[in-house]
Amino acid sequence: MIAKEGFPFVLGSLAVFLVLVIFPVKLIIVVVAVFCAFCMWFFRDPERSIPPFKDVIVSPADGKVIEVFPIEHNGETVTKISIFMNVFNVHVNRMPITGKILSVRHMDGKFLPADKPEASYENEQNIIEIESEYGNITVKQIAGLIARRTVCYAKEGELLPIGDRLGIIKFSSRLEVFVPKGFDISLKNGDIVKAGESIIAKYAGA
Known part of the structure; x- marks a missing residue:
């Protein structure tokens, strides 16, 4: 035996x-x-040239912009920007703006294809709230059909600079950023962006 x-x-x-x-x-x-x-190759983490500007938001992810529209979020009207990362993109996520991490909340959910609109609400995800001098910004790391794990490096209370490494999502997935009022959005559906380098919004005033 x-x-x-x-x-x-x-x-x-x-x-x-x-x-x-x-x-x-x-x-x-x-x-x-x-x-x-x-x-x-997939888990590569190349250095990025962070824009030397104070009043901008950079893309938190590499990939293709699939949604840009106003939405009610946390009681305010903000602009939701969704970025789809395919298996060929760098999957390291970066801080969209300099700010303090207010909270990191994990939400269990489904594993629908990440390019589907319903994935924003139904899929497993990390919801990261960032306090900046221009208002609070929310970043969502959303798992996909293949990607089954979202990882956030940031801890509650940390103050992180724009372009700093925020986390990673394994394999194809989706990342969303909710931009507060006062910013002019500088991209559209179909645009290709790079984490930490591509400027996606510029502050125009309250």
């Missing part, structure tokens, strides 16, 4: 043995190497 605690190790060893018997070792090495190379 085998103690039940040993089953995972025995079965795991048996699975590896069967793979080695069935498939050529060279093929396994190639597959593992390709997968390793893909992971290194």
Whole structure:
């Protein structure tokens, strides 16, 4: 007999043995190497040239703009900007503006395709509230059909500069930013943006 605690190790060893018997070792090495190379490429985190301006909001994500419209949020009229990240985009998210992290709230949900409008409300997500000198800004990290985990590096109470690393979403996903009144929006649906570099709004006054 085998103690039940040993089953995972025995079965795991048996699975590896069967793979080695069935498939050529060279093929396994190639597959593992390709997968390793893909992971290194996908989780790349390049440096970005942050705009040296005080009164702007930069894109918090790489990707394609799929929504830009006014919406009621937290009792105020703001502009909602949604960015879709496909598997080829850098998935590290950045601070859209200099500010203090008021809260980071995780919401469980579904895993609908991230480019669908309903994903904004129904999918699993992190809701990050940022206090800036121009008003509060909300950022949502939204999981998708393949992306099953959203990670926020920021902690409540931290003061972070514009363009600083905020978190990451694994594989294709969606990120939203809610821009308060007083900003002129400088993008439209279909635009391609880069996290920390692309200016998406400029402060014009209250």
